[in-house]
Amino acid sequence: MEHDHGHRSKPRVFSLSKFDDWRVRMYAHLSAIQDEMWDVIIDGPITVMMVNANAAAQGADPEQLIPKPKEQLTTEERTQANLDNVARDILYKSLDESLFPRVRKCTTAWDIWNTLMEIGEGDEQEKENKLTMAMKRFGDFKMTPNETISQMEIRFTKLLGEISDLGKEPTIKEINLKILRGLPKS
Known part of the structure; x- marks a missing residue:
């Protein structure tokens, strides 16, 4: 010991x-x-x-x-x-x-x-507000101008961790759709 x-x-x-x-x-x-x-x-x-x-x-x-x-x-x-x-x-x-x-x-x-x-x-109201804000960022997530795919992935992984810490787990389907929609159109 x-x-x-x-x-x-x-x-x-x-x-x-x-x-x-x-x-x-x-x-x-x-x-x-x-x-x-x-x-x-x-x-x-x-x-x-x-x-x-x-x-x-x-x-x-x-x-x-x-x-x-x-x-x-x-x-x-x-x-x-x-x-x-x-x-x-x-x-x-x-x-x-x-x-x-x-x-x-x-x-x-x-x-x-x-x-x-x-x-x-925070209290339950604060937790709910944080989750609402994080889910909004998840819904609005997309690659920003001049951002590399690696940078976007880091930002997305951090957002998923934040959502998970608040007690919600997006499904694999939701995650995949969000990644596809977040990438710039070729």
């Missing part, structure tokens, strides 16, 4: 205009540091548990597992229990001064991530 968190690359700065790319890159960044890092983002901090040796003396329906005291944690367990702190640090460092105050009081990486998702994705 990798324990040297000091030699990781700096995460990308959170950007609303490139939110979907930031989200994918942050997932890759956190997962590359340690597999369980993403679990902390999705499920919350890891609590190392131990068998409750006093369960029998505690009467009816005692907890069978209890959090292991910090002083009894092994080095590996301490690393695992510290993943939330590492993830919070990485997420904080990806924010500029205007966004940090919005997550400053979040107590876990899970809280920070969810807050950033709300900021980046």
